[in-house]
Amino acid sequence: MSPNIAVDKVVQVSDFKRNPGRFLEEVRAGTPITITQGRRADTILVPREEWARLLTRLRELEDELETQELLADPVVIKRLVAGLPVRGIPLQEARTQLGAGSRRPARRRAAKR
Numbered sequence: 001m002s003p004n005i006a007v008d009k010v011v012q013v014s015d016f017k018r019n020p021g022r023f024l025e026e027v028r029a030g031t032p033i034t035i036t037q038g039r040r041a042d043t044i045l046v047p048r049e050e051w052a053r054l055l056t057r058l059r060e061l062e063d064e065l066e067t068q069e070l071l072a073d074p075v076v077i078k079r080l081v082a083g084l085p086v087r088g089i090p091l092q093e094a095r096t097q098l099g100a101g102s103r104r105p106a107r108r109r110a111a112k113r
């Protein structure tokens with residue numbers, strides 16, 4: 001299927017209900033189908049592989065956008081240049097704040113009943 005999903009077929013929900021197997025075969029063969037009710041397009045059927053590809057691409061684009069937003073922040077750039085973490089706090093500082101100065105976390109005592 002092409003990288004840009006284009007809906008090649010529009011079907012009324014009543015037609016789809018009469019013969020869903022035929023339409024599902026078309027979708028499996030790579031033809032996206034829009035199912036409409038009245039004038040409203042409610043659903044688009046695409047092959048599973050295409051759906052997975054679209055979700056993967058969406059996640060990649062979200063990650064790219066997040067990176068661009070971070071790199072547009074002057075404070076983030078200063079922290080990167082200084083070798084400081086961009087998010088959160090350094091591990092040692094977190095341990096100090098939590099009172100867990102050692103590498104091993106403190107054991108919890110069982111609550112008395």
